[in-house]
Amino acid sequence: MPAKPREIVLQSSVFAVEKLSIAIGAGECVTRHIVRHPGAVCVLAVLPHDQLVMIRNFRVATGQWMHEFCAGKLEPNEDPHDAARRELIEETGYDAGKLESLGSFYTSPGFTDELMHAFVAHGLRHCGSALQPDERIEVVVRTTAEFDALARSGEICDGKTLATYLRWRLLT
């Protein structure tokens, strides 16, 4: 019986792992595993006086507290714009008067199809946060000069935060 060309071999609450058989010419195949992800959003939230709302987030995967823009995965059938607004409220306690797209990017296309939808939020109004039970998050405010220094020193070491900030700097 021929091998299945595609097969889901693991399903977690966030992602699935798909096993693929890929032809590389002359009848040869290689097996690859791909992490299939529902996609996510990342929100750069701007306060007056050149200040950015960020979070310090304890990441189980890396075992450390990280400086990030607020972010989260898409719920089933959720529009990225709605997810961005929801995550901003849940994680930072701010609602956005205006939310604009900064486009999207793949976080690590070597092994996953996770697509990150980046947004910039303006006109923030504080309304109170609503963290998930397994989230450990502190809200922090950094000026863009502080951001640059923290990105330069390596203290900001979250890929989506760095990529979203570059898009914002290039687009505004």
Added chain:
Amino acid sequence: MPAKPREIVLQSSVFAVEKLSIAIGAGECVTRHIVRHPGAVCVLAVLPHDQLVMIRNFRVATGQWMHEFCAGKLEPNEDPHDAARRELIEETGYDAGKLESLGSFYTSPGFTDELMHAFVAHGLRHCGSALQPDERIEVVVRTTAEFDALARSGEICDGKTLATYLRWRLLT
């Protein structure tokens, strides 16, 4: 029998998936799956006249050709500096006279510990590329002005490439 707190539930040629049980207080636990990755390198290679050596890379995970800096995963016990030099030669055909660290970042800390070591390469000498059998790569040269336009338009949509470029712009 109590559940194991950590267990490898899948091993691929590139990553492993670990299942964790995490206490969230009051005797409650949640199960999380983490993609454990060996780490990788990304190289921003600079030619004279403000030009960057990039690749167009067919990505099985996303099903598309992507504009990226050259990159690849670490081999077992490989020093990131050595991996950066190796990947630059293999994928672009250029050896680096000088390779400097731009620090490191996590590609997607919500579900993986993949750490990307970023480098800038100068003093390039062409020596011929050596692609892996399953790699489909074209070398392209872009000026920084072209890079900015492609990042702005969304044509450059690889997170590590955007994050590495930001670090380079902030550090140089």
